[in-house]
Amino acid sequence: MQRIGVFICHCGSNIAATVDTSAVVNALSAEPGVVCAVDYPYMCSASGQDMIKEAIKEKELTGIVICSCSPRMHEATFRKAAAAAGLNPYMVEIANIREQCSWVHKDKQTATEKAIVLGRAAIAKVSLNTPLQPGEIPVTKRALVIGGGIAGIQTALDIADAGFEVDIVEKKPTIGGKMAQLDKTFPTLDCAACILTPKMVEASQNEKIRIYSYSKVEEVSGFVGNFTVKIRKKARFVDENKCTGCGLCTEKCPVKNVPNEFNLGMDSRHAVYIPFAQAVPKVAVIDADYCRMLKDGKCGLCSKICGAGAIKYDQEDEIIENKYGAIVAATGCEPIDLDKFDEFAYSKSKDVITSLQFERLMNAAGPTGGVLLRPSDNKHPKTIVFVQCVGSRCEAHAKKGKEYCSKICCMYTAKHAMLTREKYPDTDVYVFYIDVRTPGKNFDEFYRRVAEEYGVHYIKGMVGKICAENGTLKVQASDLLADKQLHIDADLVVLAAAIEPDRSTRPLATMLTASMDTNDFFTEAHPKLRPVESPTAGIFLSGCCQGPKDIPETVAQAGAAASKVIGLLCKDRLTANPCVAHCDEMSCNGCSTCENVCPYHAVTYIEKEFRMPDRTTKIRRVAQVNPAVCQGCGACTVACPSKAMDLYGFSGKQIYAEVDAICR
């Protein structure tokens, strides 16, 4: 039998002015199970709490009800007091007779009656409370960052800086990501390589950071603090430890015509290659699709000339299994396919390029050595047309592009226009825009300078059609403000293609059980208050995999994600909220309904052997709740048809008891 103590707070006159507290004392002391009921001016004060503690000890209370202010205010206070007196803190219930009674009602008699009812409901509930112990989960003090672009590098550096070990998994042979391909960065125009490559080197030299390049995540299991991840390290046919990155092999390799992906196919590379000069790790890789030795068993030239003996034609994929406490997704973005935008002649003319290609054309390490030459005939373009919003801000039903604004195009186009005019003042530069969006620090100032000082023609309107004719690009566009249709003979057209999450994101999200939105961006745990966390505990988000972002924002988010990871890893153990779901295995059907509604993927299924009442054994599929992952929303409890799922702290029986007490 429960021994319940009821403590009624006056809250000065806040409660006592509208609620007759002594009437409440009288009424509630008559409730079954109640062994003491007292009132006091300030229950939350030190002396009020002492009173509660003494009563718990003296009267050997098994549960207490505090009739006071909202539990959102002082539930934690009273739980602590109970714990100090040796009572399980989850044996405390609060009846909210201030915010939901004395403050909203005027009539003393009815307010008192309501306070009594609320007290009864709390007593009914606490009678069914069970002592709960918050679970503890050990934390593996190592983090995994998936993606080695600027987001991943920054996150890894920040985590390592705090003294934790961190691994980066990068699918390409080098880290650096999209930023490594950029020329200059807005709005300050520092060169991307100058600010990125030191970070890449820093990452590679940091003792706490391990880089798995040319690798991908194969399998993820476990939960917050305890993930087990299988990483596939693809065969690069070069011994990473022996290769010195001298590059001799990449010069001698006889296969020369492989499209160079780093320069977006605008020039070629050899079958054995180092993606770019500052690659990290600076180790060659053999492209098995093109290498003659790997394809036909004939050649072997690179092996012969490699002084370090690093070439290994028999290298195989390697699977590495590691344990992690936290995982950061930093898989980034890529420009969309422009196949569906025939009107811009992207597939028909080499001189219609994407902005990322333009970055390479402007870059000193690019295919043209930094001289702006158009791809078709290597001539200087005299008239350049930039088209904004290609594939961004499209209506969903148009099925041609993305509904969202890609956010970075306005600024990089302004940058491209400025750089072009600066280097080649004799070029005519047109930018066709729908809106120019520049909400960042010094962004609008930058854009205004481009328009005002650099004489770039910003035209409000959209390009409707581009035809390639005899080496010129006939651009037909509208100028909405002049109410004219323009016909421009351009030499080069640059399309600001929308960006979308990297294609590897969806399968990764499935492995991580992290949710995604309709555009395949990761969903954050809360759009405003938890922007760098996934709803799945222990999974964090960094960079463009969560939504389009520019570099400063990406770096800021990378730091934020790192600080969340550090916050997790610096704990030895995680204390779990004990008010979580649990499954009665005997009534569980194994139907997966709860698994479907759980937003945290806290429910898993196991095959378990049961001894049946007739002494036979039976193997059944039953649900198991991971208390470390469950957040206690209760969606599963209602979805479960057999009510095998129940919630500690808010069990079905407790709520029925409250309903009964209220409706009595």
Place this chain on the structure above:
Amino acid sequence: MQRINRSELIKAAAKLIESGEADRVLGWKKGEFDYDVTPYVFNSIDEIEKDFVWGDFCGANFSKYLIKETAKSDKKVAVFLKPCDTYSFNQLLIEHRFEREKVCVIGVSCSGMADIRKIKDTAGEGIAKIEEQDGYLNVFTLYDGIVKIDSKDALAERCLCCTKRCVVYDELLGDGENKADNDRFAKVEELEELTEEQRYAFWKSELSKCIRCNACRDVCPACTCEKCVFDDPRSVLENKAAANEFEEKLYHIIRAFHVAGRCTDCGECSRVCPQNIPLHLLNRKFIKDINAFYGQYQAGEKAGQRAPLVDYTTEDREP
């Protein structure tokens, strides 16, 4: 008159047993009366040839029996499923209630099942024998001689609007499709048209007939809980017999709610109700609402589909 012959069914079952693919067959067995057919597990071809029946009274849906039957042995069990039964079968697979690999499904085309109540309404009590002949049922009664009924007039309610097809099978007898064109929601709509008072009166009179025999639950292929909340002393809802109107309502509302989005509209609940309560009208209301609110959905149509109540869109209508 069924378009597939009994002999074809027997042939299909015999083949599976002879080849060792399955070691037993779940089928319909002759009962005391012609209209009283029982589910039975046949263990040999002889047994099948002797007692197996296939005709207008083989309404029983075997999907649910497979949960227990598959657990009994590692060998496969063969089962006959009519088009409507296959949906229940799929739904149970979605809910992981048994393993597909342990069942050989013989899909059987069905021309609709007869409703013994409709026959009794015409022919009266004391039915000794029912024979099918050229689209008619000859009902031999003890008191009124032979009564001839058009098979169409005896068709069960659920068969009058059946558009189901065999959605899962290993072997299919016939085309496995039905294309009745009656609107299955007509009666639901009719009730919706009534005033609140009239609806309340209708359901009060119907549900107060309930004797809480639990037949609807026991037959329902969606009600396969290890322990039903109405039998579970921990659930607060436990009650054996409804003491009053409220509990009758509670039982039926909760039962309908628990199977909402999972009910394949097989109509077994109404078929077995000894009190003739039109229970399918509760389930059909949910189905109609789900179709109207969340898009056309047929439970059990596809393996792996997600039931509407464990799914959502951000644009769903407000309650």
Place this chain on the structure above:
Amino acid sequence: MKDKNELIKEQILYQSGVNVRKCMRCGKCSGTCPGYDEMEYHPHQFVYLVETGDIEPLLKSESLYKCLSCFACVDRCPRGVEPAKIIEAVRLTVIRQQGKNKLTPDDIPAVIDDDIPQQALVSAYRKFTR
């Protein structure tokens, strides 16, 4: 009471099935329009003026008959607004107001000659028979 303009707008929206509010005013329709220079009002203006309800000038404009119904704007509109359908609906409004010149299938043989493109016939039939 709705005024005449509002009724016309409603009718145009209904006939065309277009939601003009989806327009984000990018002007790609006018950028793409091959008949632009022939027109006094351009595709984006049709959409905009129908949205604002300022339809009178459109009804009077020759531009109605300059639209080729080539549907390039419909194809390229990023928001799926379908300007050509709006122009067609405005044109239809005028034709309806004139009352008489609807086309019936019986009229067609008379106007057929070898130089008329099939597409023009189909398009005329669509324009005049709704």
Place this chain on the structure above:
Amino acid sequence: MQIEEKKPLIAAFCCNWCSYAGADLAGNNRLNYPDNVKIIRVPCSCRVDPTFILRAFQRGADGVLICGCHPGDCHYTTGNYYTRRRMTLLFSMLEYLGIEKERTRVEWVSAAEGAKFAQTVNEFTAAVSALGENRRLEDLRCKE
């Protein structure tokens, strides 16, 4: 027997994160609403089982109100989406059985919407009062 008009009894389920806080805010702002409304705290509106609602009616509640975070703002990201579907179907079923639809209501109340909470309760109480006592779903044994 009391002769005076009985106030309807209303059970309100409020989610801990938004609506319960919204109700608290109504208190902080001293917004008056009828005292016949009793609030039951649940972690999320998706914890509200249809049987809780039926149980409340059985025990004599005249109306049941369910409050949760606005769709899209759920503390548990998706809970209220499930609530929305469940309650849409349940309420439709109750109406089909002839239970007045004014007796049940779902309202999304954020932690900032104290005024909306008070207004909702006022409106709902008025609507339920107009219907009179709940007889159709009541278990008469529970009454003296």
